[in-house]
Amino acid sequence: MSSEDAQTPVVTLLGDAGTYGASGPVAYRRTHISHIFLVGERAYKLKRAVAFAFVDFTALAERRAACAAELTRNRRTAPELYLGVCPILRDSTGVLRLGELMPDGPAEPAAGTVVDWVVVMRRFDEDQLLATVANRGDLDAATVDALAEGVARFHAEAEPVAGGGTAMLAGVVSENDADLRAQPGVFAPTAVDALTRDTRIALARVAGRLDWRAASGLVRRCHGDLHLGNVVLLNGEPRPFDAIEFSDRLACIDVGYDLAFLLMDLDRRGLRPWANRLLTRYLEARDDLGALAALPVFLSLRAAIRAKVGAAAPDADGARLRGLFEAARAYLRPPGPRLLAVGGVSGTGKTTLARRLAPDVGAVPGAVVVRSDVERKKLFGVGETEPLPESAYQGRANARTYDRMLERARAVLATGHSAVIEATFLRREDRRRASKLAEDLGVPFAGLWLTGDPEVLCQRVAARSGDASDATPEVVRGQLQSAPQGPTAWREVDASGDADATEAAARAGLVASSDF
CATH class of the missing domain: 3.40.50.300 (P-loop containing nucleotide triphosphate hydrolases)
Structure with a gap:
């Protein structure tokens, strides 16, 4: 039996309204690394016992550590959402139950054997996700300004970390190359060759700047997955959530690379004026003009990542993915300054x-x-x-x-x-x-x-x-x-x-x- 198959009883437990003493149905969502159960005013997130190149959750100890890290990372930007963790317990008769909420993170329970852990969140209105707001055409200047200022504060306060710089991004280029080549039906191999070559040339041009930024403390423990689908309006204020907790390599990055995901996402949604306003407002709040030199590379890498991840989905939209891929190439050919x-x-x-x-x-x-x-x-x-x-x-x-x-x-x-x-x-x-x-x-x-x-x-x-x-x-x-x-x-x-x-x-x- 695989580790994920062994989680089946836990998934069944969490999908049962009786587990929570609720009368209404339990809504279910599944991502590549999580099972999410929505009931009443709460959301329960179970780490799937899966292993990928970027994460391994097959061991209970790893899932426990990831739950603790998820609280810590996301309370920086959305403390209202992250309530704590709950253990999944087995009693002496073998019956599973949901343990009590632990606001401060995983701890040993008073009774029962822990078989898994879930992150407990306050449930929010999914219509208030910025991706949904943008799709409705309801983004406005106040929201974009508030988002820019909030991200600038977050980056200013984020913990500087060692590493990053050119070597880390060169690794991303190689990973993108391999993953894009694995989808020849979507991305032509000759086009992948050209993208990888042009990215490495562009990266070499700004290598000195990137390494200087890393040495100057501008590689920090960032969000790592900062796009509109991971920002929600709470009481009218944009709050980033669902930061990457499982990989320092993906989360400990240049602050400009973190920001670039938002800019790319807005641009590819046909919302370049909002992306422009976000960038200007961010730079007014946080004086980091040096990031602009590497922005074409940052944007290209983000577009390529979104393309390759989307291509792995069973319902992949080929036209959209090819659009992202072509954008990744175009970002590397910016016009000169004016x-x-x-x-x-x-x-x-x-x-x-x-x-x-x-x-x-x-x-x-x-x-x-x-x-x-x-x-x-x-x-x-x-x-x-x-x-x-x-x-x-x-x-x-x-x-x-x-x-x-x-x-x-x-x-x-x-x-x-x-x-x-x-x-x-x-x-x-x-x-x-x-x-x-x-x-x-x-x-x-x-x-x-x-x-x-x-x-x-x-x-x-x-x-x-x-x-x-x-x-x-x-x-x-x-x-x-x-x-x-x-x-x-x-x-x-x-x-x-x-x-x-x-x-x-x-x-x-x-x-x-x-x-x-």
Whole structure:
């Protein structure tokens, strides 16, 4: 009898509503490594006694250790969900029963022989999984921002670990190669050859950066499986759960590689604008621009992993899997970096336009948006929506803000990624410095100058709330006095209409620009 066959009585016990004193049915889910039983307000997860290349749960001791680790790993991000563990006990007559909840993890029971362990979770509404929310088209800016900020906090607090770096990712490349070759009916062997070759070339280009990051503590005990299907909304707040607990090799990774799974998942769902916003917001919360250099490799590896895992499923969608595979190849061929500047007085919709254009500028998931208003608040050490005095927008303080914004854009471009810088750019010198930055780095540049009816701009600013900008209608009128009164070297865009019209005009202008 196999180890998993020996679990059959336990599976039968957990599938019986009487085990829990419940009157309703027990819903059942099965994954490649777990049996999951949903009853009432709780979920019970039993580790399957299986062995794969990445995990071996055939021994009870290993399943016990994995249950304890699952509590520890997942209480970092979703403590509300993880209630504890329960032993499965056999009494002296051979009868099985579910033991009492142990909130602090596995411990020796007072009576009975332990035959298995289950992780006990608070049951959640599966309609609140972010994968389901995204499929409904219900993702919104507040949720994406909260997710980005939460992941940034998690990465900042995660335990640094030894190892990782280039050697670990080279192992992933080899594993992907072998697993993809095992599915020749889905992935053409010649295409697998090309993907593996291109991945190794791209990995070699960033090897020094990756090893530096590992030596600098940026390889940490991460989530490891951070995609939309493993994030749930609890009281409206996104909470990652189901982190990898069974393999340090899969969970102890570069924080950028952890983030890349979310970015890839959003991108492949046709939600690149949300992926772009997530990346920009994450980098605002956690200043880790260096990860951008390796992002093409990270994204490619994540797409290849999702493709090979999906191919092993009995109901595999060949077209979807080939799409993932081709994405893995395309991520390794990013366009070169570009710099786009968006200027104009307050109320012209600079931020909205910058966010709309950024996903289509440069490498996936698009350019990092660098806002002067955000950089100013950081410079003064205040919250993004905390107002600053007028002096923060004048003289040396204003110059320091532009210095900070341009230096941040320089750092983004130096990684090979693109940037969109957004500010009023009222002074000719500041506009010149933006184009000079691109010239110095040898990257294409375009500047957009937004204009609009003064009364419309004042009305927009008066209606605005919860934003990093401190502008008021009075500020707008003052800016109009300082704004260029004639044509500038930047392409002028009439922003008097709605956001769609402004975006269309801006895109038309960029298409007409021969050097961008």
